[in-house]
Amino acid sequence: MKKRFDFSTLAxxxxxxAVVAEALILLxxxxxxxxFFKISYQPTTGMLYGNLIDIVNRSSEITIxxxxxxxxxxxxxxxxxxxxxxxxxxxxxxxFLRWDVTIYNTPGDxxxxxxxxxxxxxxxxxxxxxxxxxxxxxxxxxxxxxxTLILMVCGRGIAQILTNGKQFTTQYSPFRVIGQGxxxxxxxxxxxxxxxxxxxxxxxxxxxxGTFVEAVGINRKASRLSGINAQMIIFIVFxxxxxxxGISGLIYSSxxxxxxxxxxxxxxxxxxxxAVVIGGTSMTGGKFSLLGTVLGSIIIRTIVxxxxxxxxxxxxxxxxxAVIIAVVIVLQSEPVRNYFAKRGKAKAMLANGGMRG
Numbered sequence: 195m196k197k198r199f200d201f202s203t204l205a206x207x208x209x210x211x212a213v214v215a216e217a218l219i220l221l222x223x224x225x226x227x228x229x230f231f232k233i234s235y236q237p238t239t240g241m242l243y244g245n246l247i248d249i250v251n252r253s254s255e256i257t258i259x260x261x262x263x264x265x266x267x268x269x270x271x272x273x274x275x276x277x278x279x280x281x282x283x284x285x286x287x288x289x290f291l292r293w294d295v296t297i298y299n300t301p302g303d304x305x306x307x308x309x310x311x312x313x314x315x316x317x318x319x320x321x322x323x324x325x326x327x328x329x330x331x332x333x334x335x336x337x338x339x340x341x342t343l344i345l346m347v348c349g350r351g352i353a354q355i356l357t358n359g360k361q362f363t364t365q366y367s368p369f370r371v372i373g374q375g376x377x378x379x380x381x382x383x384x385x386x387x388x389x390x391x392x393x394x395x396x397x398x399x400x401x402x403x404g405t406f407v408e409a410v411g412i413n414r415k416a417s418r419l420s421g422i423n424a425q426m427i428i429f430i431v432f433x434x435x436x437x438x439x440g441i442s443g444l445i446y447s448s449x450x451x452x453x454x455x456x457x458x459x460x461x462x463x464x465x466x467x468x469a470v471v472i473g474g475t476s477m478t479g480g481k482f483s484l485l486g487t488v489l490g491s492i493i494i495r496t497i498v499x500x501x502x503x504x505x506x507x508x509x510x511x512x513x514x515x516a517v518i519i520a521v522v523i524v525l526q527s528e529p530v531r532n533y534f535a536k537r538g539k540a541k542a543m544l545a546n547g548g549m550r551g
Contacts, residue, residue: 208474209486211530215472215522216493223500230503241376245499247384253495254383255280255442257488259462260469261394262435264487267470269411269431270479271331271338276439276466278349279323280459283316283443285353288362288453290315291369301363309368317440323349324436325429332425346463353455363452373448383445390441394434395484404482407431411479465494472522493522 223230223245233244259276266273292298293306305312323345330341375382398404409417410424418424439459446458471477472493473486497518501511524530 209483209489211525212472212474212486212489212493212522215525216489216496219493219496219500219518223503226504235379239376240379241381242379245503247381249492249495249499250384250387251381252499253491254387255446255459256462256465256469256494257387257491258390258438258442258445259435260466260473260487260491261390261484262431262438263463263466264470264473264475264482264484265398265407265431266338266435267467267475267477268407268479268482269338269428270414271342272463272467272477273327273342273432273435274339274463275323275327275342275345275349276435276442277459277462278346278353279320279436279439280443280446280462281350281353281453281455282323282356283320283440284447284453284458285356285455286316286319287312287369287444287447288364289356291364291366292362295360295362301365303365303367305364305366305369309366312369313444316444317437320440320443321433321437324433324439327436328429328432331432332428350455353453353458357453357455361452361454365451369448370451371448373445373450383449386441386445390438391484391488394438398484403427403430408480408482411482465491468519469494472519494519 220231230245233242233247235241236243259280263273263276290307290312291305292301298304298306327338327342327345330336330344331338334341371382372386373383377385398407406417406422406427409420409422410427414424442462443459447453469490470482470487472490473483473488474490475482475486494515497515498511501514506514
């Protein structure tokens with residue numbers, strides 16, 4: 195007998211309502227401004243342009259960070275330091291490109307130190323900072339929100355110290371490619387993000403690591419008794435989040451071709467947490483959805499793009515964004531999901547009764 199489509203199960207999924215929310219936002223765009231969906235090709239840059247491309251492109255930094263934040267929240271914690279690590283990553287990259295602006299006082303298409311150091315040193319430092327967070331949580335048994343608050347507060351100070359309080363700029367072409375280049379007609383940040391998502395999904399879902407994360411998030415003590423090295427899982431998750439924050443920092447600084455220790459990564463931690471929550475991962479830990487997180491990040495950027503595109507006053511941007519996010523979260527709430535699930539089930543039962551009759 196052919197199995198019938200179960201609407202109630204679909205309606206209870208938070209990911210379903212994330213998709214519905216994004217579809218509704220885009221539907222509003224379609225009715226108000228049909229040209230919102232226009233995509234064009236620019237021969238001079240070899241790239242596709244349009245609002246849909248821009249949404250995915252500009253959500254790259256948050257999406258990459260949110261991949262790590264998903265695992266952190268699945269452990270039952272939060273990482274407030276990711277925005278500061280973005281600033282640290284950009285500061286180190288620009289420091290290696292310019293090093294001493296009193297000697298190399300004119301920004302140009304050059305790098306003082308080998309480009310491989312520009313790329314890898316920021317990632318290594320951010321990974322070590324993530325390990326520091328993991329050490330405080332796993333070994334020191336400090337609550338994640340408190341442990342990561344340390345780097346959130348001092349991270350930007352570290353970035354300022356690294357650059358002597360200066361804002362370096364560069365015109366080095368290979369560095370520009372990271373945030374402004376293209377591949378397969380798409381902006382390079384989209385390609386980098388797609389690769390990061392694929393690798394994280396493979397690591398988490400094609401190995402036992404994802405199951406271990408969920409087990410530790412549900413009950414850390416019980417997971418330890420079952421033979422899982424909970425401390426090692428925490429170390430890996432926070433190190434990975436630091437590493438991903440470093441990648442995001444390289445993209446951000448490449449977009450502006452500068453380090454901006456005061457503003458780089460500002461509020462990224464809040465947007466990353468929102469993306470994870472909108473994507474359906476519970477803040478209490480346990481089960482998580484990487485696909486949902488990607489959708490959550492895209493939803494946040496779609497809202498921002500909609501606000502800018504429709505000329506809403508800048509002072510009202512945050513309020514408008516908050517209202518839409520609140521609606522999305524309400525749609526995903528358990529009472530709403532259960533209501534639609536019950537309605538779908540009732541309709542299915544009536545339909546089956548009518549067919550039997």
